[in-house]
Amino acid sequence: MKTFVKKLLGVGITVGLVSGFTAVAGKTALAWEPVKPIQFVVMAGKGGGADKLARLMQSIIEKHKLSPKPVTPINKPGGSGAEALVYMKNHKDPDHAIMVTLNSFYTTPLRQPKLEVDPLSFAPVARMAEDTFVLWVHKDAGIKTVDEYVKAAKAAGNNWIMAGTGKASEDNLLADFLNAAYGLNMKYVPYKGGGKVAKQLAGKHANSTVNNPSEALGFFEAGTVVPLASFTDNRLPMFKDTPTFKELGQDFVYYMQRSVVGAPGMSKEAQAFYQDVFKKAYATPEWQTYMKKKSLQGELLQGDALVTYWKRENEVHRKMLIKMGAIKG
Amino acid sequence: MELLGLLSDGFLVAFEPLNLGLIVLGVVVGLFVGAMPGLGSVNGVAILLPMTFLVPPTSAIMFLAALYYGAMYGGAISSITLGIPGASTAVATTFDGRPLAMQGEADKALIAAALASFAGGTISIVLFTLFAPPLASIALDFGDPEIFALMILAFATFVGLSGDDIAKTIFSICIGMVMSAIGFDIISGEPRLVLFDLIGFQSKINFLVLAIGIYGIGEMMWTIEVSRGDTMMTKVTVSVERVLSNLKIIWGTWKAWLMGSFLGFFVGILPAAGATPGSLMAYGVAKMTSREPQKFGKGAVDGVVAPEAANNAASTGSMLPMLTLGIPGSPTTAVLLGGMVIWGLQPGPRLFVTETEFVWGLIASLYAANLFAVIINIAFIPLFLWFLRTPFTILAPLIFVLSMVGGFAATERMFDVWLMLILGVGGYLMRKLDYPVAPAVLAIVLGPIAEPALRQSLLISSGDVMVFFNRPIAGPITIIALVLLFLPALQVLWRRVRGKRPVEG
Numbered sequence: 100m101k102t103f104v105k106k107l108l109g110v111g112i113t114v115g116l117v118s119g120f121t122a123v124a125g126k127t128a129l130a131w132e133p134v135k136p137i138q139f140v141v142m143a144g145k146g147g148g149a150d151k152l153a154r155l156m157q158s159i160i161e162k163h164k165l166s167p168k169p170v171t172p173i174n175k176p177g178g179s180g181a182e183a184l185v186y187m188k189n190h191k192d193p194d195h196a197i198m199v200t201l202n203s204f205y206t207t208p209l210r211q212p213k214l215e216v217d218p219l220s221f222a223p224v225a226r227m228a229e230d231t232f233v234l235w236v237h238k239d240a241g242i243k244t245v246d247e248y249v250k251a252a253k254a255a256g257n258n259w260i261m262a263g264t265g266k267a268s269e270d271n272l273l274a275d276f277l278n279a280a281y282g283l284n285m286k287y288v289p290y291k292g293g294g295k296v297a298k299q300l301a302g303k304h305a306n307s308t309v310n311n312p313s314e315a316l317g318f319f320e321a322g323t324v325v326p327l328a329s330f331t332d333n334r335l336p337m338f339k340d341t342p343t344f345k346e347l348g349q350d351f352v353y354y355m356q357r358s359v360v361g362a363p364g365m366s367k368e369a370q371a372f373y374q375d376v377f378k379k380a381y382a383t384p385e386w387q388t389y390m391k392k393k394s395l396q397g398e399l400l401q402g403d404a405l406v407t408y409w410k411r412e413n414e415v416h417r418k419m420l421i422k423m424g425a426i427k428g
Numbered sequence: 429m430e431l432l433g434l435l436s437d438g439f440l441v442a443f444e445p446l447n448l449g450l451i452v453l454g455v456v457v458g459l460f461v462g463a464m465p466g467l468g469s470v471n472g473v474a475i476l477l478p479m480t481f482l483v484p485p486t487s488a489i490m491f492l493a494a495l496y497y498g499a500m501y502g503g504a505i506s507s508i509t510l511g512i513p514g515a516s517t518a519v520a521t522t523f524d525g526r527p528l529a530m531q532g533e534a535d536k537a538l539i540a541a542a543l544a545s546f547a548g549g550t551i552s553i554v555l556f557t558l559f560a561p562p563l564a565s566i567a568l569d570f571g572d573p574e575i576f577a578l579m580i581l582a583f584a585t586f587v588g589l590s591g592d593d594i595a596k597t598i599f600s601i602c603i604g605m606v607m608s609a610i611g612f613d614i615i616s617g618e619p620r621l622v623l624f625d626l627i628g629f630q631s632k633i634n635f636l637v638l639a640i641g642i643y644g645i646g647e648m649m650w651t652i653e654v655s656r657g658d659t660m661m662t663k664v665t666v667s668v669e670r671v672l673s674n675l676k677i678i679w680g681t682w683k684a685w686l687m688g689s690f691l692g693f694f695v696g697i698l699p700a701a702g703a704t705p706g707s708l709m710a711y712g713v714a715k716m717t718s719r720e721p722q723k724f725g726k727g728a729v730d731g732v733v734a735p736e737a738a739n740n741a742a743s744t745g746s747m748l749p750m751l752t753l754g755i756p757g758s759p760t761t762a763v764l765l766g767g768m769v770i771w772g773l774q775p776g777p778r779l780f781v782t783e784t785e786f787v788w789g790l791i792a793s794l795y796a797a798n799l800f801a802v803i804i805n806i807a808f809i810p811l812f813l814w815f816l817r818t819p820f821t822i823l824a825p826l827i828f829v830l831s832m833v834g835g836f837a838a839t840e841r842m843f844d845v846w847l848m849l850i851l852g853v854g855g856y857l858m859r860k861l862d863y864p865v866a867p868a869v870l871a872i873v874l875g876p877i878a879e880p881a882l883r884q885s886l887l888i889s890s891g892d893v894m895v896f897f898n899r900p901i902a903g904p905i906t907i908i909a910l911v912l913l914f915l916p917a918l919q920v921l922w923r924r925v926r927g928k929r930p931v932e933g
Contacts, residue, residue, distance in 0.1 A: 144759075145470055145471075145474050145759060145762065145763050147762070150763075150766065151765070151766035151769055154474070154477055154478065154763075154766050154767075154770065155766070155769060155770050157478050158477070158478045158481045158770050161478050161481065162481045172474075173840050174839070174840075175631075176631050179612060179619075181619065181627075181630050182627055182630050182631055185627055210618075211619075257890070260888055266615060266616055286887070286888070288884055288887050288888055289615060289884075290880075290884070291880065294754060294755040294756065294765075295755065297754070297755070298568065298753060298755050299571070301568055301753070302568035302569060302570070302571060304571035304572065304888070316754075316774055316776065317753065317754035317774060317775055317776020317777060317778070317779075318753075318754075318776060318777065320774065320776055320777070320778045321776060321777035321778050323777065385770075388772060389769070389772075392772065392774065
């Protein structure tokens with residue numbers, strides 16, 4: 100009974116701490132430091148792509164003691180990031196709220212103008228990496244090059260299935276690009292999560308995917324799936340024999356950011372603190388190994404450089420969505 | 429026997445002092461995490477994940493797997509004693525565990541749950557040890573049409589042959605379906621059914637919030653109404669003889685736990701399903717195959733044994749696609765998968781070859797965790813029973829507070845606490861009007877799996893429904909499901925033809 104009550108009390112206290120009240124951050128002449136646990140908002144459910152990333156960063160910060168106060172992930176999975184973005188926008192204590200973002204950082208506000216969220220209003224903390232995209236087929240299809248791929252997909256017409264993560268998402272953009280560039284009529288079937296997409300291809304329920312290397316890696320190592328070409332500027336170190344679409348004469352590169360942002364209205368001092376934390380986190384062996392293993396690209400971008408990057412990417416995504424007919428011009 | 433060699437190497441790893449200590453610790457923490465409403469294995473594993481950076485990956489996964497296991501045992505405890513599902517995986521355990529406790533047989537229910545969990549755990553680990561790689565390829569063969577067929581089968585077990593009013597059962601399923609449609613539409617990529625334009629409805633209703641609302645709050649209100657607050661929950665005496673005589677339950681219920689174990693394990697293997705659907709389906713099948721289906725929901729021991737065996741078996745099963753395919757079989761394994769990334773391991777078909785110590789150490793630790801869990805659990809039973817002897821006037825506010833904290837802990841949103849209260853009143857009203865609640869719960873769990881599977885199948889087949897019939901695995905499942913679904917109607921028809929009125933049952 101005692102333990103039970105204690106347990107209950109413990110949960111109550113933790114919950115109280117995590118929920119966060121509107122406390123006034125101590126303003127001293129010294130460098131700014133958090134005065135209570137930092138909320139690390141995740142725009143996905145537990146176990147989702149962004150969630151894994153947030154928990155990895157949390158582990159690194161804790162292992163290297165980069166922050167005097169703990170970083171606590173909280174999940175706001177609703178509406179493809181909408182819930183998390185609105186939560187951040189209305190946050191009463193922006194100095195203690197950071198968020199890990201992907202490209203839905205641009206696409207969700209563009210697709211849902213009712214949210215009245217402006218990505219550029221968020222505080223630039225750090226772009227930790229850019230994920231890459233590769234075109235994959237099953238090894239039993241016997242396809243080795245993009246030319247063979249185009250031939251097979253053309254012959255199959257609308258029965259050629261391209262599985263991807265979500266609708267009007269990164270994968271959908273790439274599928275549309277391939278259809279337009281090569282005159283194909285592939286059928287795009289959306290799934291929830293890159294792991295499920297990888298499974299569709301490995302189980303031959305789909306003909307091709309544009310998975311991130313990290314999502315397809317397990318099956319690639321087992322020889323089940325074959326990379327045909329990557330949507331990058333240069334060949335990926337992990338797939339040296341796989342050409343880029345650029346080499347094949349298609350001027351198309353596409354990346355997915357993995358960035359940390361602060362809530363809109365975060366003070367300059369707090370921004371400086373978080374920028375420092377994530378700069379150190381970027382340099383840790385854990386993060387560097389992770390980037391190498393998952394075939395991630397991209398330098399660390401912070402402050403104004405990150406804002407410039409966001410401005411450019413936001414426009415790129417606006418144009419893409421207009422082209423897809425997902426939004427009006 | 430290469431397998432035995434690998435397994436014994438694994439045991440050597442698992443029995444290292446650090447690892448063994450972590451396994452015991454994991455089981456104990458898991459028991460409490462599972463028993464605390466709102467803190468299921470997902471939360472437990474997610475919260476403790478960063479701590480595991482302090483130990484080697486093999487020890488870390490052993491600890492978390494033991495926690496996962498302990499939580500499966502623990503979930504049953506609050507389901508039976510308080511009527512609040514301790515974790516979403518233990519919802520099916522409340523259906524009969526709670527009535528048993530009300531009849532003064534809480535000890536029987538608790539021991540049955542513990543033993544069934546042990547049986548489910550053991551059978552599934554043996555299956556895992558022997559057949560992991562071939563089973564992984566079966567999981568790959570399950571495309572969308574197969575998964576949808578399986579979902580119809582699950583619904584059919586609840587509709588067909590049920591003793592309840594069939595019209596009310598179907599209505600209850602429909603309510604659940606509507607609620608499961610709230611949130612985000614994967615096919616169109618838009619939020620949908622955002623009730624009253626509240627941002628809280630941009631994501632789907634968290635299952636734990638719903639389960640605690642309906643079973644915690646709703647059940648409490650119902651008990652107060654029935655008993656007018658002036659009742660002792662149950663008068664159980666604790667004695668060694670009673671415990672020993674209860675251990676014999678396991679022989680009388682072998683059919684239920686054997687079926688639950690295999691079904692749970694199989695459902696666990698399928699990506700996206702996990703232990704909650706597994707235990708609900710096992711409950712449905714146990715009821716269907718029972719000789720006394722009318723007893724279910726009123727305190728059938730089989731109704732506790734089947735879902736408890738299934739949820740443990742499913743938790744082992746869901747590790748299989750995680751390790752071999754890199755696809756989580758349940759929400760908890762999704763978090764574990766994140767852990768493997770942190771530890772620098774690449775899950776996938778090659779893991780069994782490249783990381784033998786990790787894989788076989790984990791498998792061996794599952795055997796150990798299962799054994800410890802059953803021993804620790806049974807040792808704690810007197811404590812849980814003592815708790816039950818508290819008068820309901822004291823217990824009721826405690827249940828209320830626990831439900832509130834649990835509802836908040838699940839998602840950390842105040843919105844969900846209000847939602848839980850509303851759902852609790854809704855659940856109470858359903859019970860008052862004599863609607864079965866379990867089918868609605870089933871629909872909410874299976875709806876989000878069934879719907880995308882249906883739409884993806886039809887998208888791939890260009891709208892051709894035959895895709896559910898002309899595939900080698902999907903076809904037979906669909907046909908069995910349809911037969912089960914229409915069996916009650918056929919029975920009525922058959923009796924009409926023979927000029928007899930349908931018999932009650």
